[in-house]
Amino acid sequence: MPEATQMTENVLFERFGERIAVDPGLNGLAELARLSARGVCRRFLARDVPPELLRLLCACALSAPSKSDLQQGDILILRENDRRGRIADLLPGMPWVREAPVFLVFLANGRRLPQMAAMRGKPFPNDHLDLFFNATVDAAIVLATFLRAAEAVGLGCCPISVIRDRAREVSQLLELPQKVVPIAGMCVGWPAEKGALTPRLPLAATVHHERFDDGKLTAQVDAYDRRRAALRPYRNQRDPARFGQAEFYGWSEDKARQYAVPQRADFGAFVRAQGFHLD
Numbered sequence: 680m681p682e683a684t685q686m687t688e689n690v691l692f693e694r695f696g697e698r699i700a701v702d703p704g705l706n707g708l709a710e711l712a713r714l715s716a717r718g719v720c721r722r723f724l725a726r727d728v729p730p731e732l733l734r735l736l737c738a739c740a741l742s743a744p745s746k747s748d749l750q751q752g753d754i755l756i757l758r759e760n761d762r763r764g765r766i767a768d769l770l771p772g773m774p775w776v777r778e779a780p781v782f783l784v785f786l787a788n789g790r791r792l793p794q795m796a797a798m799r800g801k802p803f804p805n806d807h808l809d810l811f812f813n814a815t816v817d818a819a820i821v822l823a824t825f826l827r828a829a830e831a832v833g834l835g836c837c838p839i840s841v842i843r844d845r846a847r848e849v850s851q852l853l854e855l856p857q858k859v860v861p862i863a864g865m866c867v868g869w870p871a872e873k874g875a876l877t878p879r880l881p882l883a884a885t886v887h888h889e890r891f892d893d894g895k896l897t898a899q900v901d902a903y904d905r906r907r908a909a910l911r912p913y914r915n916q917r918d919p920a921r922f923g924q925a926e927f928y929g930w931s932e933d934k935a936r937q938y939a940v941p942q943r944a945d946f947g948a949f950v951r952a953q954g955f956h957l958d
């Protein structure tokens with residue numbers, strides 16, 4: 680499949696700024712081409728996503744591997760305007776939450792396992808950080824697999840972690856019981872535009888061989904900032920009143936400014952209030 684080979688090499692060059700060889704004899708080249716070219720989607724056509732398609736995608740997502748086969752990631756589907764509209768009201772900066780035909784919430788479910796222990800009359804001496812962590816990892820894998828399945832059939836997706844800014848209200852609206860927490864939402868619909876390609880850090884910064892090594896981080900981030908700014912410059916600078924107007928405004932400046940403001944400092948308290956023990 681020479682076309683997919685060339686496409687993937689070109690897209691990966693744009694994404695990572697380096698040549699990554701693709702063997703034209705590999706299986707699954709069409710999938711690799713799609714994965715490498717994917718992008719987030721925040722604008723959707725006014726066209727429904729049929730319930731049976733959504734059901735199929737949920738089944739594919741929930742076919743993902745699961746820690747100890749514990750199956751601790753759940754999906755909550757919101758189609759009606761009632762609850763979803765109220766979540767959208769909480770997130771005025773993200774109009775795509777209201778506009779997408781379907782909104783999903785991926786849940787870390789640390790409840791089923793102790794429920795089963797009670798059902799089977801067994802002790803449950805595992806009510807500690809690992810319960811939360813395992814359920815969160817499972818839910819994140821389900822989210823990523825859903826996204827991959829949805830994009831495979833031509834849908835566009837935007838994960839929404841901003842729901843955790845209002846975790847308490849969202850959980851109340853969705854009637855989440857103890858030991859169930861939302862890890863992220865997701866807008867799903869037919870794309871109204873092709874998502875732009877977001878360049879990524881070079882593989883030398885994020886793929887380690889034999890031992891961890893970030894000795895060249897400063898130079899790698901500087902080079903990435905420049906490469907990314909040439910392709911996808913930021914339109915606005917964050918918080919110029921506090922940090923001034925930077926002459927060159929790159930990704931690392933943007934992320935440093937973003938995280939110079941407390942982000943969800945109350946999330947641990949929320950998770951504890953939902954009944955998880957984090958020790």
Ligand SMILES: Cc1cc2nc3c(=O)[nH]c(=O)nc-3n(C[C@H](O)[C@H](O)[C@H](O)COP(=O)(O)O)c2cc1C
Pocket residue numbers: 717718719721773837838839840841842863874875876877
């Ligand atoms: C866990 C997770 C949470 C995210 N939360 C939001 C969000 O709250 N709002 C939003 O507009 N995009 C959100 N995104 C989308 C990211 O901003 C997007 O993936 C990132 O900018 C990289 O772009 P790309 O997916 O096109 O490569 C989220 C993505 C992930 C994986």
